Structures are given as C-alpha cells and as structure tokens.
Amino acid sequence: MKQRALPYPDLILFNGKIRTLTYDGALVEALACAGGRIVAAGQSDVIRRLAGPDSRQIDLQNKIAIPGLTDTHVHLSEKGTAEKEYLDCRDFYADVHSIPEILERLTKRASEIPKGSWIVAHGSPMQDFRLKEKRFPDRHDLDRAVPDHPVSIAFGAHITIANSKALALAGIGRDSSFALNQCLERGVTTIHDIVRSGEPIRAYQELLREGRLDARVSLLPRVIESHIGSNSLIELGLHSGFGNEWLRIGGVKMSIDGGITGRNACFYEPYEDDPHNCGIIRIPQDELNETVLQCHQAGLRCCVHAIGDCNWLSTPERMQRLVRSGIIAIPNISIGYYVGDAILDCVGEKRLAKAFPFRTLLKNGVTIAGGSDAPGYWPVDPLRDISACVSRKMRWGEVLVPEERISAAEAFAMHTTTAAFVGFEENDKGTLDVGKLADIAILAEDPFEIPGERIKDIRVEMTIVGGEVKYQA
Numbered sequence: 001m002k003q004r005a006l007p008y009p010d011l012i013l014f015n016g017k018i019r020t021l022t023y024d025g026a027l028v029e030a031l032a033c034a035g036g037r038i039v040a041a042g043q044s045d046v047i048r049r050l051a052g053p054d055s056r057q058i059d060l061q062n063k064i065a066i067p068g069l070t071d072t073h074v075h076l077s078e079k080g081t082a083e084k085e086y087l088d089c090r091d092f093y094a095d096v097h098s099i100p101e102i103l104e105r106l107t108k109r110a111s112e113i114p115k116g117s118w119i120v121a122h123g124s125p126m127q128d129f130r131l132k133e134k135r136f137p138d139r140h141d142l143d144r145a146v147p148d149h150p151v152s153i154a155f156g157a158h159i160t161i162a163n164s165k166a167l168a169l170a171g172i173g174r175d176s177s178f179a180l181n182q183c184l185e186r187g188v189t190t191i192h193d194i195v196r197s198g199e200p201i202r203a204y205q206e207l208l209r210e211g212r213l214d215a216r217v218s219l220l221p222r223v224i225e226s227h228i229g230s231n232s233l234i235e236l237g238l239h240s241g242f243g244n245e246w247l248r249i250g251g252v253k254m255s256i257d258g259g260i261t262g263r264n265a266c267f268y269e270p271y272e273d274d275p276h277n278c279g280i281i282r283i284p285q286d287e288l289n290e291t292v293l294q295c296h297q298a299g300l301r302c303c304v305h306a307i308g309d310c311n312w313l314s315t316p317e318r319m320q321r322l323v324r325s326g327i328i329a330i331p332n333i334s335i336g337y338y339v340g341d342a343i344l345d346c347v348g349e350k351r352l353a354k355a356f357p358f359r360t361l362l363k364n365g366v367t368i369a370g371g372s373d374a375p376g377y378w379p380v381d382p383l384r385d386i387s388a389c390v391s392r393k394m395r396w397g398e399v400l401v402p403e404e405r406i407s408a409a410e411a412f413a414m415h416t417t418t419a420a421f422v423g424f425e426e427n428d429k430g431t432l433d434v435g436k437l438a439d440i441a442i443l444a445e446d447p448f449e450i451p452g453e454r455i456k457d458i459r460v461e462m463t464i465v466g467g468e469v470k471y472q473a
C-alpha cells in the first residue's frame, strides 16, 4: 500500500477493479481521496481502515475504475450544446399546436432526467401565431409544468423563454455547463477547448466562481482568423499553465489549412475528383514561423490545425520530421469514424489506405494523443474514439486499414497519460497514482477484456472530478 500522511479521506472507493494505468499496469481494489487528490491506493480492507467519521465510502461492486479521460481537441464553447440534445417543440417538425402540448413534452423530458439537469428546447420562430392560445408559454406556465429542472425554450433566434429555476441559474455559462455535463457522462474530466473570443472565457470564469465548473478546462485561444489578436496572451505575459487546476491557459491554436469535407485541406497532390485543387494554405509560412516562434519564446504551447498530408499521407520522412521537431500528433479518428467512407471519393484509395496510421506512427516514435473535434458534428466521446482505434471498425460498418490497429492500452494512453503530457499536466493527471488529482471514471465493463468494437458501448456509471462525484448514471 502506498500512502502519504493527510487528514481523514473525503472519499474512499473500495471493492473495485481499479486500473491505475501506471507504467507497471498496477491493479488495485481501493483508493482514498482527500483534498481533491488520491492519498492512498491498495487493498479494500487496508484502505477502508483509513476512513474517518465523515468519509464517504463507495462500494464499486467490482466495477472498473480508470483515470478520468481527456479530450485534447474540442470546440465546446463554440457550439454550446450538440444539436441532438435539444428537445424539439417546433411546430414545423413536431406535433405541437398548443401550450399544453409543449408543456407535456417538457414534463415528459423532466421525468426522464435527474432533477436539476437542464432541459433546452427549441420552438419555431413566430410560433405564437400558430399556437391555439395565440401566445408563447410564459415563465409561469413553465414553472407549473417543470418546477425542479431549469428549462429554456428558444422560439427562433430572438425569443427565449425560461422558467424561474433557469433564470436563477443565470444565462451566462449555461451552454458551457450543459456541454460539460455531456463530457462527464462519457467519463471525460478534462477538455482542451478552442475558443475564439473572450466570451466563453468569461463564461468559464463565471462557472468557476459559482462552483459550477464540473470538469477541468484547458483553454486554447485561437489566434489568426479570430477575435483574439496573435499577441494578446504574449502581451499579458501569460504562459501555458496560467490559471489553476480547473481552468487554465493551455496554449494557442491556429489553423494552417482547411478541412477535407470542404475540400480545402492542403495536399501536395490534387483531390482525386478535382485535379486542379490541392486545397488552401491559410497562414503564409513567414507568418506561421514568426507566430510559432514568438509563442514558444513566450512559453505558450502552439496547437496547429493541419489536415491534408499530415493526416492522410504520412510518409516515414514526414514522421521523422515530427519526431525531430518534438511535434505531438492529435489525429481525430472521429472524422474517419463518421465520414471516412464519404471521404474516399475526394482523397482517393491511395491516401485513404494510409489514413490514421496509428500503428505506423507509434512504431516510428511519434507521440499521439486523442482529440475528437466535437461537438459541432458529433458528441465528445473518447470511448467511441478508443473503440475505433482498437477495432478500426467505422460507423458505416467497414474496417478501415486494420493493420493500423493499436492496443486498448495504447488507445487509452492517448486520452490519459499522453493527453496529460500534452497539457504539461503529467504530474497531476493521467494515472490513478498517489498524489495525483482524484479524477476517476467508473465503467460498467472492463474495456481491456472485451472486443475493441464494444468499448464504445460501455456505460459510464460515475465520473469523479477532484474527489467529488460530478456525474452518476
């Protein structure tokens, strides 16, 4: 048993199969957490003896615990909520012709989710003209129907009606907090969020101040083609890591080229179905060199969006350049998973056959971490991405370049240990080691003992951040 002297633990997890993901692959039965960190790990009976009168003890009933997962590439605050999470009350699409019919939908949703969780609904613009009552529902209607959940319903872009509970929680940060809950549901305890203006940064600070920031956020302000000037962070003297364990500056983000779906990701060779198109470069080389150099000298990590040949035609020479330059690759397997089949037409067989070459990258010594580019197109879900890396089974049913499969341990590392390294947080996160932050995901099944393609279906039972239960299924 490893232990360090501290007061009574706040939380003890026991009787579990706790995969620490430390280099020796240690499995333990129990963990004790105090002050937001892990203070002891070992056998259940030994750890339980550390309990004080106020220690909360959770019997894991043999379930699996792993380090909380990190998604190193999201645009959470840009989208706020994923489209599919809206409750549809639009008369254009749903059978809604009166206020009671809208309220009925809200009440039904409220009965399905825990008290206190948000219900965000969409109505149609000018729906008041078409509802039987010739008016929108008001706050009192919503309060009567749904007293215990914050509710907001937007009727087009200019009218949003909220109940008292929602008004009390204040609008600012609502979307961010709602989206962070979706992360917790999939065991994610840290995100690296790309922001383009001060507004989401203010919203995150507000959530933090109110004690409602339930997952950790590393901010990646985007510079160039952004509301944030290239020098803003440098002028303020901010380094990567400025902030605290919950909210910090991760570095800066910039985009060299476009994307595959827009056919403007940059390639050496033209698109298969468009012989005059090689894509676009959005930042001239001089400007890129200068910006990266300045940021590095100022202690800021640079994250550079680069799709084209970086992702789709990684030759051994290019991989060696990555290794020599100390560049970490963050491929978004989610793109392959959702739209890989559609991409075949534009990139062609040759390039698709080299898509997401994770096995080759690892073999060549390239460090790779996991990022989803969610939630604009798909939700944040590292278990889905890990599943795709291990099985290479894509959503459309095909197995994409099976020789590039990696092991479950390698795929989890992309979202735990390596992701922590990417954020300069390897002393705080990534493994369930004594001294590290108590960020833990409890899973219903052991991802290391089931076929890779089933990892995506694993139910997350509980997510703990800083020793506090932030999500429970």
Ligand SMILES: [Zn+2]
Binding pocket: 073, 074, 075, 194, 373
């Ligand atoms: Zn992105």
